Amino acid sequence: MKRISVWLIFLAAAFLTMSEPVSASDNLAKNPSFEQVSGGIPSDWQMNAYVKGAEATAFGIESADSHSGANCAVITNSLANDSRYVQTIPVKENTNYKITCWIKTDNVGLDNKGANISIIGNTVSSVDFKGTDNSWKNAVLYVAAGKGVSSMEMSLGLGGYSSMNTGKAYFDDVLVEETAGMPEGAHTIRLSGAENNQKTEIKTNNTNNGNTKSNSYLLLIFIVVAITLIALVIPKDKKRGIKTGDSSGDGIIGGNCGRNEAAADVINSDDSEYIDDEDLI
Ligand SMILES: [Ca+2]
Numbered sequence: 001m002k003r004i005s006v007w008l009i010f011l012a013a014a015f016l017t018m019s020e021p022v023s024a025s026d027n028l029a030k031n032p033s034f035e036q037v038s039g040g041i042p043s044d045w046q047m048n049a050y051v052k053g054a055e056a057t058a059f060g061i062e063s064a065d066s067h068s069g070a071n072c073a074v075i076t077n078s079l080a081n082d083s084r085y086v087q088t089i090p091v092k093e094n095t096n097y098k099i100t101c102w103i104k105t106d107n108v109g110l111d112n113k114g115a116n117i118s119i120i121g122n123t124v125s126s127v128d129f130k131g132t133d134n135s136w137k138n139a140v141l142y143v144a145a146g147k148g149v150s151s152m153e154m155s156l157g158l159g160g161y162s163s164m165n166t167g168k169a170y171f172d173d174v175l176v177e178e179t180a181g182m183p184e185g186a187h188t189i190r191l192s193g194a195e196n197n198q199k200t201e202i203k204t205n206n207t208n209n210g211n212t213k214s215n216s217y218l219l220l221i222f223i224v225v226a227i228t229l230i231a232l233v234i235p236k237d238k239k240r241g242i243k244t245g246d247s248s249g250d251g252i253i254g255g256n257c258g259r260n261e262a263a264a265d266v267i268n269s270d271d272s273e274y275i276d277d278e279d280l281i
Contacts, residue, residue: 028089028097028176029154034071037061042073042085049083050164057083067102067136067172073156074171080112080164084157086120089176091145091152091191098179099143101156101171102136105129108167113160115169117141120153122189123161129169136172142182146192 030044037043040060049057056079066072075083091097103115114130117139126141143152154176159165182188 026177027174028091029087029174032174032176033069033172034061034066034073035069037071042071044087045073046086047084048086049081050159051079051081051083055079057081059083059085062170065134069172072170072172074168075115075158076168077158077164077166080109080159080166082113082157082159082161082164084118084155085171086153086155089152089154091143091149092178093145093147093149095145096179096182097143097145097152097176098182099126099141099154099174099176101126101139101174103129103139103156104136104170105131105133106168106170107132108158108169109165112165113163114165114167115139115156115158115171116160118155118157118160119143119189119191120155122191124187124189125157125160126187128160130165130167136170140187142179142186142188144182144188144190146190148193149191152191 031042034042034045041047042061047059051057056077058074058076058078060074060076061071062074063070063072073085075085077083089097099117101117105115108114108130110130113125114128116125116128118125118141126139129137129139145152154174156171156174158167158169
C-alpha cells in the first residue's frame with residue numbers, strides 16, 4: 001500500500017504541474033500592459049484612423065504615470081478623428097467575454113465619443129471617457145460570441161463612427177477573459193455569423209487548446225492504467241513469494257526461471273491464478 005500511495009502522490013503532483021499553465025494564460029490579450037515596444041510602437045497592436053496622417057493623429061508610448069509597469073499607450077487627436085489601437089482576439093463560439101481597460105483623458109471634446117473600448121464593425125462601445133481626468137478609470141465591455149464566430153477585432157479608441165473627437169487618451173492594462181455571465185444592463189456586443197478573418201491564427205489557438213485537453217485526458221488514462229497495474233502486480237508478487245518459497249526457495253528476485261514464471265502469468269493469468277491457489281492449499 002505504501003508503494004501505491006507514493007505513486008499516487010507522484011502522479012497527482014505531475015497532473016497538477018501540467019494543469020497549471022492553463023489557468024496562467026487567462027488574459028487573451030497580447031502585450032496587454034504595453035511593456036513590449038518596437039520602434040516606439042507597442043508590439044502586437046495595429047493602429048488605424050479615419051483621417052490619415054501625423055497632423056491628424058499621433059500614436060505612441062508614454063512612461064510617465066502609467067497604470068502599471070513602465071508604459072501606457074497614448075492616442076493624440078490634433079484634428080477631430082476616429083482613431084484606435086486594434087488587436088485580433090481569437091474566441092470560441094457560443095462563449096462570453098469580458099474586456100476591461102484602464103483609461104484616462106486629457107482635453108477630450110465633450111460633445112462626441114470619448115476614449116472607449118469597442119469591437120470593429122459595431123457601434124456599441126464601453127462607457128466613453130471625456131474631458132480632462134488624470135485619474136485612471138476602468139472601462140468594461142462584454143462580448144457574446146455566437147455560433148460561427150472565431151475572432152473579434154478589439155479596439156481601444158478615441159472618437160467613434162460619425163462621432164470624431166479631439167484630445168488625448170491614455171490606455172493601460174487590458175484584460176480579455178472568458179466569463180460565465182453578463183450583468184444586466186452592461187455594455188454588451190453580440191457577435192454572430194461565420195467570420196473568415198484570422199482563420200490561421202484561430203486554428204492554431206484551437207489546436208493548442210485541443211492539445212492541452214488531450215494531454216490531460218492522456219494523463220488521466222495513464223494514471224488509471226498505472227494504478228490498475230500497481231494494484232494487480234503487488235498481490236501477485238506476494239503470492240509468488242509464498243509459492244517460490246515453498247517449492248524452490250529462490251525468491252521473487254531470481255534468474256531466468258523467475259522471469260519465465262512471470263511471463264507465464266502474463267500469458268495465461270487465469271491458469272496461473274488457479275495453480276497458485278492450489279499451491280497455497
Ligand atoms: Ca503598462
